[in-house]
Amino acid sequence: MTNHHPIRRLGALALIAAATLAFSTACSGDDEAPSGSAAQAAAGGPEAKNVEGAKQAAQTVFDRFAGGDFAGAWDMYTAAGKQAITKDDYVKLNTACSRKGLTITLSSARMEGTDRAVVIAKQLVAAQSYTMVYEGDAWKLEPAKEGLALYKLGAAKAIAAQKKAGTCANQ
Secondary structure: OOOOOHHHHHHHHHHHHHHHHHHHOOOOOOOOOOOOHHHHHHOOOOOOOOHHHHHHHHHHHHHHHHOOOHHHHHOOEOHHHHHHOOHHHHHHHHHHHOOOOOOOEEEEEEEOOOOEEEEEEEEOOEEEEEEEEEEOOEEEEEOOHHHHHHHOOOHHHHHHHHHHHOOOOOO
C-alpha cells in the first residue's frame, strides 16, 4: 500500500508544475512570428507598457513553457532570472523535471506601479501569481525567490533536489 493519495498527487503535480513555471520562465529568437506587443518588440519598437502588454507577454511565456520551448521561455526572463541560471541549465532542468503539454491560462492581471504587473495563471486546479517586469522596452517574467534559489544550484543539483523532494514530474 502506498502513501500516495490520487487527489494529493494531482494537487502536488499541479503545484509542482506551477512552481516549476515560476522558477523557469521569456523574448526569444524562435522562428515563429510574434504577435501583439511581442511583434512590436521584434520590429524594433517597445512593447506596450500597460496591463495588456504584460498579459500578452506572460501568455507567450506560459505557452512556450507548456509547449516544451524552455529556451524560449528562458529568453523572456528578467536579467536577474537569467543571471541565476544559464539557458542550457534551464533547459536541462525543465526537460528532466517539468511536465509539458498542460495548458497554462491567464485568469486576471493588474498593474502594480508603472513597470510591474501581477498576472494570475491557472494550470489544472492550481492558480498562482507571477510578476512581470518591464525591462529594456519589453515585459519579462520575474522568477520567484524559490526558483532563483533552485536555479543557483545548477542543473544537476537542482534536478537531484527536485527528485529528492518528489517534485520532479519525470521521476
